[in-house]
Amino acid sequence: MYIALTGTPGTGKTSAAKILAERGHIIKTVLELAEQYNATETVDGEVEIDTEKLFGALGEIDEIIIIEGHLAHLLPNGLCIILRSHPEILRKRLAERKYSNEKVMENLEAEAIDIILTEALEACEIVCELDTSELTAEKTAEAIERIMNGEADKYPPGKIDWSGAVMDWY
Secondary structure (H helix, E strand, O other), rough: EEEEEEEOOOOHHHHHHHHHOOOOOOOEHHHHHHHOOOOEEEOOEEEOOOOOHHHOOOOOOOOOOOEOOOHHHHHHOOOOOEEEEOHHHHHHHHHHOOOOOOOOHHHHHHHOOOOHHHHHHHOOOOOOEOOOOOOOHHOHHHOOOOHHHHHHHHHHOOOOOOOHHHHHOO
């Protein structure tokens, strides 16, 4: 079974995935899989992933593989875990990464209006949301393992709402 570990950039996916890998879980990034299955294209110097082609290339598996990346929810999965963070925390994290102001705002808006959640609810059978705003990577990884071990109902979608944060931007 594939497990999608997704969320807006800066929510802690990669940090949590590293800890999960150290604990023995199989982690693949969306980019790794896209390169493996020749589902990438470079456009204007940027790598774009053909999620439809990649979706078609991923077959049934017997093991559990966690697919990490902000497009993971668009790939086959039996469980989708969305990491969420308050937009102001994301703003700080993305600024530390030297994202342009335009890219920061694009990601903050996506987080505030639940873009990934909306897409995941349309594409995935089981969707969980985890607020990582105040969690360390270690605590995030522990929560992900709890979800994987049957506690998905404790992390239902739709409980996290950052829409009010948008009003502070204007």
